[in-house]
Amino acid sequence: MPFGSGIPRWSQALAFVADGSLGLLPAQDQYGVWIEPAWISDAAALPAKAREVLAAYAAAAAREPPAMRSAAVQALTDSQGVLDDNCREQLLIIAQLGAIGSGDLAGVAQIKEQFGEQVPVSQYRYAIRGFLLAWADQDASVL
Numbered sequence: 001m002p003f004g005s006g007i008p009r010w011s012q013a014l015a016f017v018a019d020g021s022l023g024l025l026p027a028q029d030q031y032g033v034w035i036e037p038a039w040i041s042d043a044a045a046l047p048a049k050a051r052e053v054l055a056a057y058a059a060a061a062a063r064e065p066p067a068m069r070s071a072a073v074q075a076l077t078d079s080q081g082v083l084d085d086n087c088r089e090q091l092l093i094i095a096q097l098g099a100i101g102s103g104d105l106a107g108v109a110q111i112k113e114q115f116g117e118q119v120p121v122s123q124y125r126y127a128i129r130g131f132l133l134a135w136a137d138q139d140a141s142v143l
Contacts, residue, residue, distance in 0.1 A: 007047060007049060007050060007082055007083065008081075008082065008083060008084050009084070010050065011050075011053060011083040011084040011087035012084035012086060012087065014053065014057075014087060015084055015086040015087040015090055016086070018034075018057055018087075018090055019086075019090075021033060021034070022034060022057060022060055022061060022090075023060075025061075027061060027062055027063050030058075030061035030062065033061070034054075034057045034058050034060070034061035035058050035061050035062055036058075037054065037058075040054070049075065049078075049079065049082055049083065052071065052074050052075035053075045053083065053087060053091065055067075055071040055074070055075070056068065056071040056072040056074070056075045056091055056094050056095075057094075058071075059071045059072070059094070059098070060072075060094045060097070060098075063101075065097070065098045065099075065100070065101025065102040066098065066101075066102050067098070068094050068095065068097060068098030068101065069094075069095050069098030069099050069102060069104075069107065069111075070098070071094075072091045072092070072094040072095035072098060073095050073111065073114075073115075075091050076088060076091045076092060076095065076114075076115045076119075079091070080118050085119065085120050085122070086122065088115075088118075088119045089119050089120070089121075089122055089125050089129075090125075092111065092112075092115055092116065092119050092129070093125065093128060093129065093132065095111045095115070096108045096111050096112070096129075096132045096136070097132070099111060099136070100132065100135065100136060105135075105136040105137075105138070106136070107136075108132055108133060108135075108136030109133065109136060109137075112129075112133060116129075
């Protein structure tokens with residue numbers, strides 16, 4: 001699959017599909033879609049950034065917090081101008097959820113500090129981003 005300059009458009013379409021499936025389907029229903037995607041014939045032929053995004057989505061689909069964080073951070077690194085902003089915002093949220101799921105509440109603010117200013121806040125996800133920061137800011141003794 002030759003991408004050339006098509007990664008932003010590909011990642012935009014990918015983010016659109018992820019909006020309607022990634023967080024809505026249980027992990028066991030994600031096989032063939034995000035976990036071991038059957039719709040990709042040769043993942044090795046994809047550009048590295050595309051493989052990084054798919055790894056982050058697969059980790060989120062499998063509900064594996066440490067992998068969510070590390071894969072999403074990897075995909076976000078040097079993604080400005082390469083990936084669509086909706087995809088980048090999903091990756092930011094996946095990374096922050098991975099930090100929360102791993103018990104690293106301080107990591108949520110660290111991820112925001114590292115990437116948050118680079119990723120525009122969408123009308124659709126602004127409340128989610130604020131909620132994750134508020135959640136991470138809570139007193140750990142109430143958990």
